[in-house]
Amino acid sequence: MSTxxxxxxxxxxxxxxxxxxxxxxxxxxxxxxxxxAGNRFIRSLKTAGYGGRIYAVHPNAEVIDGIxxxxxxxxxxxxxxxxxxxxxxxxxxxxxxxxxxxLRFAQVMATNEDGSSEAWEKTLLTLAREMGTRLIGPxxxxxxxxxxxxxxxxxxxxxxxRIGIACQSGGLGMDIxxxxxxxxxxxxxxxxxxxxxxVEPSDLFEYYLADPGTEVIGMYVEDIKDGRRFLDLARRxxxxxxxxxxxxxxxxxxQKAAVSHTGAMGGGRQAWEALARQTxxxxxxxxxxxxxxxxxCSLLRPKLEADEPTVTLLGNGGGTSVLATxxxxxxxxxxxxxxSQAREAYAEIDMPPGASLKNPMDVPASxxxxxxxxxxxxxxxVDRRFTSPYATLVHLNLPVLMAxxxxxxxxxxxxxxxxxxxxxxxxxxxxxxxxxSDRSDEADDWRRRMRTVAxxxxxxTFDELPQAIMALxxxxxxxxxxxxxxxx
Numbered sequence: 492m493s494t495x496x497x498x499x500x501x502x503x504x505x506x507x508x509x510x511x512x513x514x515x516x517x518x519x520x521x522x523x524x525x526x527x528a529g530n531r532f533i534r535s536l537k538t539a540g541y542g543g544r545i546y547a548v549h550p551n552a553e554v555i556d557g558i559x560x561x562x563x564x565x566x567x568x569x570x571x572x573x574x575x576x577x578x579x580x581x582x583x584x585x586x587x588x589x590x591x592x593x594l595r596f597a598q599v600m601a602t603n604e605d606g607s608s609e610a611w612e613k614t615l616l617t618l619a620r621e622m623g624t625r626l627i628g629p630x631x632x633x634x635x636x637x638x639x640x641x642x643x644x645x646x647x648x649x650x651x652x653r654i655g656i657a658c659q660s661g662g663l664g665m666d667i668x669x670x671x672x673x674x675x676x677x678x679x680x681x682x683x684x685x686x687x688x689x690v691e692p693s694d695l696f697e698y699y700l701a702d703p704g705t706e707v708i709g710m711y712v713e714d715i716k717d718g719r720r721f722l723d724l725a726r727r728x729x730x731x732x733x734x735x736x737x738x739x740x741x742x743x744x745x746q747k748a749a750v751s752h753t754g755a756m757g758g759g760r761q762a763w764e765a766l767a768r769q770t771x772x773x774x775x776x777x778x779x780x781x782x783x784x785x786x787x788c789s790l791l792r793p794k795l796e797a798d799e800p801t802v803t804l805l806g807n808g809g810g811t812s813v814l815a816t817x818x819x820x821x822x823x824x825x826x827x828x829x830x831s832q833a834r835e836a837y838a839e840i841d842m843p844p845g846a847s848l849k850n851p852m853d854v855p856a857s858x859x860x861x862x863x864x865x866x867x868x869x870x871x872x873v874d875r876r877f878t879s880p881y882a883t884l885v886h887l888n889l890p891v892l893m894a895x896x897x898x899x900x901x902x903x904x905x906x907x908x909x910x911x912x913x914x915x916x917x918x919x920x921x922x923x924x925x926x927x928s929d930r931s932d933e934a935d936d937w938r939r940r941m942r943t944v945a946x947x948x949x950x951x952t953f954d955e956l957p958q959a960i961m962a963l964x965x966x967x968x969x970x971x972x973x974x975x976x977x978x979x
Contacts, residue, residue, distance in 0.1 A: 500701040507698045509595035510625075511636045511680050513572035516541070517564055517594070519548035519586050520577030521555045528577040528600070530556055532633070532643065539649055541640040546571070548586065565591025575633065575643075576600060580611065583629070587618040599628035602686070612688045619689060631685030632661025635668060635678060638704065643683075644668050652677025653706040654785055655699035657692045659684050659713045659739070663778065667709070671782050673939075675946040676789070679705040687714060693721045700728055707788045708732055709781065713739040722766060730771035730973050733788035737781040738763050738774065771972030773965045783953065783962035790949045791921050791966060795974040798881065800967055801827035803874050804851035805867075806886030806925070807859055812851035815884070815956040822964040824881075826850045833877035840869055850878075856891045864904035871909060875920060882963055885909065886925035886956055889934045889941075906941045910948040921966075923959045924952045 516536065521529030529547070533556045536545055546567050547560035554560055561567050564574060564586065573596045576583060580601040587597060597619065603611040612629065619626040627634070633643020637651040647668045654676060658664040664683040671678070679702065682695055692712045699705040715721045725734065741760040767774045773788070775781035802824045804812050816826060827850055829837075837848045842861055847853040852870070859867060867885075874883055887905070895901050906924075913922045924945050928934040942952045953959040 503698050503701045506625075507695075509572035510627075510634065510639075510682070512639045513543055513596075513636075513641075515544040515546065515567075515569065515571050515573075516641065517546045517548055517567060517571045517574040518577070519564075519574060519582075520600075521547045521549065521560075523549075523552050523555060525556060529575070531645070532575050532577070533558060535643070535645060536641055539640055539642060543572075543640075544569075548574070563589035563591070564594050565589050567593065569593070570595065572596065573634075574598070580604075580629075584611075584614055584618060587615060587622060587624065587626075590622045590624060592623050594622065594624045596625050596627060596690075598631065598633060599626060599685075600631060600633070601628075602630035612686065616688050626689040627682065628685040629688070630661075631683040632664060633683060635664075635681040637678065638680070642668075648672045648677065650677045651679065651704075652789075653679055653704065654709060654789055655679045655695070655702065655705035655707070656681035656709045656711075657684060657695035657699075658682070658711045659687060659692065660711055661685065663711050663737075666778055667711075667782070670778070671785070674782055674786055674952070675942060676782065676785055687716070691716055693717055693724060696721065696724050696734075700724060700732060706732060707735070707785060709735045709737075709785050711737045711739065711781070718762075722770070725766060725770035725772055728770065729976055730969065733969055734770070734772040735781060735784045735788060736763070736767070736772050736774050737776075737778070767968075771969055771976070773969055775965070779958065780961060780965070783951075783958055784965050786951045787923075787962045787966045788969070790946075790951050793970045793973050794881065794921070795970060800824050800881040802963075803827050803878055803880045803883045803920070804886070805854060805870060805874070805883065806852075806888070807854055807856050807891055808886060808888050808927070809847075809853045811886060811888070811927070811956060812853055815886070815960065816851060818957050818960045822960050823967070824960070824963075827878050827880035829878060833873055836873040836877055837870070840866070840873075842866060856888075856895060859887075859892065859905065860895045860898045860901055863899055864901045865908040867905055868908040868911070871913070871922075879918075880920050882921040882923065884923050884925060884956065884959055884963075886927060887941075888927045889937050890929045890931070893934065893937065902937055902941065903944075906944050910945060910950055913948060913950065921963065922950055923963065924950050925954070925956050925959050926952055927955065 518529045545558045547555040549560040552560040571594045576599050580603040635642040637649045644665050661683045699708045773784050775784050845855050846858045926938040928938050945952045
């Protein structure tokens, strides 16, 4: 048997090890006053408990923020795996020229705005290649690596996850980290690539495909320089790892903005839609949809059977259910029909009047409070056993339920009893939990607490039903691709 694929995987993983697990980091741009972006990054490394060696690069100082400083990277003992360059554009060349061939990765935050950016970038790339350095950027904000113990975003969790991100926008990279962790997402790595004059999205795509610590791949791209390579990688993946793409510059106006942002000139909408059809990738139209798709891809298990995608809606909110029914229909889903066994089983459950146990199931808070919130588990058990839908969407209007303060532990019991009864196998329905809030501090606090419990049971959570339906629709397309691949 040929070992070439194994050799190729080991090679790409080894190539990016200095970025994702650096044993030494140099910071250029930290000042003796302690106020620059470089100083903030040094403090971030210390706060995170980074276990490797940290050095500063400064023309005069010997110590900055308690770490040794050197005039040039070439003067630092040993090899430097990763350098974080926060210096102005005019100083980047001199730093890259003075590495002595001892720097593996350089991340350049600066951008040149004096009209000579193309020549400047060409010079940087030439210097990096002469010195054997891989260059990230310019015009980016940093990298995030839980396995490496460092991040460029203050407040970002270094909890190790299995979602790998490549992002051609620093601001969006921050949003993906911070908003994503509020949804319970955690990452194997995230790299902001900026103008991508050397390391580009395809490089990270190849790495994440090979990385055993990455199970889901997400990318924000504006410019794919080698479209054939990117497509070949996506085809080679064959859906084995879910890939979620957010593409900037699909419209003429968007392309103009992308050129202004990173100098990018990407493909049109039709090209990306064709790639998604051919490879099983999920196209997300905006940041919320991107994060929601990452969430379902990381938590749900694919269903490959070709059964009709039926859905059960259960929650306290009749009008909400009606609107959701319309949204489900538009997304290609049907409400599951209750058979006689299900109707009989529901009839045997002793509950006060007020609930409509058809589908959608409108169960007001006055009923959900029964058994101190544990009644919902019995309803879901009947749904699973006798209706067996493709998915069950449970929506809870938290402010209404919060009014039943006299019921001991109503909300904790409600979510815990519901989730503990959700079986984890390929035959059980996908279960999605929608936690609706009035955005008061109390309701939002309950939503965060219930989301934490749901994630422990690998249940995706959403703020509103349309978000959940859109995410489920995207995931269904991915499942259909896998089913086609399996039967082909």
